[in-house]
Amino acid sequence: MDYTIFAVIIFVVALLVVGGAFLIRPRRSEAPPKPRPGEREGGAAGTTTAEPEEAEERERPLDAAKGATPEAPAAPEVETPPPSAGRLVRLRARLARSQNAFGQGLLSLLSADRLDESAWEEIEDTLITADVGVASASAIVDNLRTKVKVLGSRTPEEVRDLLRTELLAQIGTDQDRTVHTEPRAGSPAVVMVVGVNGTGKTTTTGKLARVLVGDGRSVVLGAADTFRAAAADQLETWGGRVGAPVVRKEEGADPASVAFEAVSRGAADGADTVIVDTAGRLHTKTGLMDELGKVKRVIEKQTPVDDVLLVLDATTGQNGLRQARVFAEVVNISGIVLTKLDGTAKGGIIIQVQRELGVPVKLVGLGEGPDDLAPFDPEAFVDAILEGGE
Known part of the structure; x- marks a missing residue:
């Protein structure tokens, strides 16, 4: 055998043995890389490694102690308003x-x-x-x-x-000052509330619902003032307090369609009365006033409108009378609601507005409280005036 070849083989084997020893030799442990901003030690970029306790918490089902599903807010308690009498x-x-x-x-x-x-x-x-x-x-x-x-x-x-x-x-003590809210066979009574913005029209609608509920009536409210989303929200708040459902649509919807659906809802629910709150039309804008007339005509395709109440601010004086005349021409006003009567010494407006329009004052607002709307009683009103003078 060629000793040269044998020596080469021995040398190659020795190299392989030495190299293998280096390959299987354990590496020195390296310090873990420092965490980047926003991650904990041991986490990959963009992630957060949970502590053992946290991981265990995640695996457990939700319980009342931690992570419980929040309860839905409780429905507002339905109030029982006082009756209108007195x-x-x-x-x-x-x-x-x-x-x-x-x-x-x-x-x-x-x-x-x-x-x-x-x-x-x-x-x-x-x-x-x-x-x-x-x-x-x-x-x-x-x-x-x-x-x-x-x-x-x-x-x-x-x-x-x-x-x-x-x-x-x-x-006048012999005028009919009743707000006509008695239902007919198969259909509810319908009351439209009209007036200029700022007179307290939407608030009056909500307070009237309280008056009727206090007298044992069931009521549906129609939010036909679709030009102000806040008006529909406000009406829903009033309705929620006494359990009266509110029919509304998106802002800018056709007011007549809202009124029509409110009356339909009232009939379907067997409600006694539907009260429709309309937009606060500026009495100088003929087109808007015509639209108010359309609301009334659309309602009357289902059932007659029993009362059209014009809300007037007692503090506006002659300007309020001008508004009253224009509204009366459009929708045939059947009664007046005089608001803010407690904020003025001009109670004589009751005499003047009735004389000018031939329409009775049916309701008066005497404050900002929810039950400060009252049926108008001429004798109680005059006695209060003269009591103030004693």
């Missing part, structure tokens, strides 16, 4: 305070020792200042002058009775 009497003190100047001025003038021409003019001015209106103020003064001459002597009690009788005669 509401104005309960609010009489508030009305008396607001009309104090009106009542006190008249009683003190009529109780003067001497009623000359100047005194009668002052009485007339007091009435006009209270928004009674020129024609009504003149009629009241003429009637009072005649009665004072016939009576002769005037005790405080006699003066009060004279004034009470005359104011009641001007306001």
Whole structure:
């Protein structure tokens, strides 16, 4: 054998043995790389390694202690409003305070020792200042002058009775002031609420629903003021408080279609009354007023409209009367709701608006509370005015 070849073989084997030893030799442990920003030690880029306790927590099912599914918010508690009977009497003190100047001025003038021409003019001015209106103020003064001459002597009690009788005669005690909410066979009564924005129209709609629910009626509300999403939201809040469903559509939808669906919903639910809140039309915009007439016509394809209530702000005076005339031409107003009556001494607006329109005041708002809307009672109103003057 060639010793040279043998030596080469031995050398190659030795190299292989030595190289294998190096290959199977354990590597030195290297320190783990420092975590990048946003990851924990031992995590891959862009990930976060959970601690053992956290991993175990994730594997466990959700329980009440940790990670429980949040409960749905509780439905608002349905309120039971007070009945409408006697509401104005309960609010009489508030009305008396607001009309104090009106009542006190008249009683003190009529109780003067001497009623000359100047005194009668002052009485007339007091009435006009209270928004009674020129024609009504003149009629009241003429009637009072005649009665004072016939009576002769005037005790405080006699003066009060004279004034009470005359104011009641001007306001009227024989008009139908009922809000017609009795359902017909197979269909609910329908009440439309109209008026200019800012008079408290949507709030009045919600408060009227409370009045009816307090009297044991079931109500459906129609949010036909589709130009203001806030109006529909506000109406849903009022309805939710007393359990009255609200029919609404997206902002900008056809108001007449909302009114139509509200009446359909009322009929399907067997509701007693549907109250439709309409947009606060500017009385100077003829197109918008025409659309309000369309709402009424569309409702009447299903059932007659029982009442159209015009909401007026008692503090607006003559401007409110101008609004009333335009609305009356479009939708045949059947009743007035006078709001913010507690915020003005101009209670005489009741006499003037009824005289101008031939339409009775049916409801009055005497504050911002949810139950401050009351059926109008002429005797309670006049007594409150004269109570404020005592």
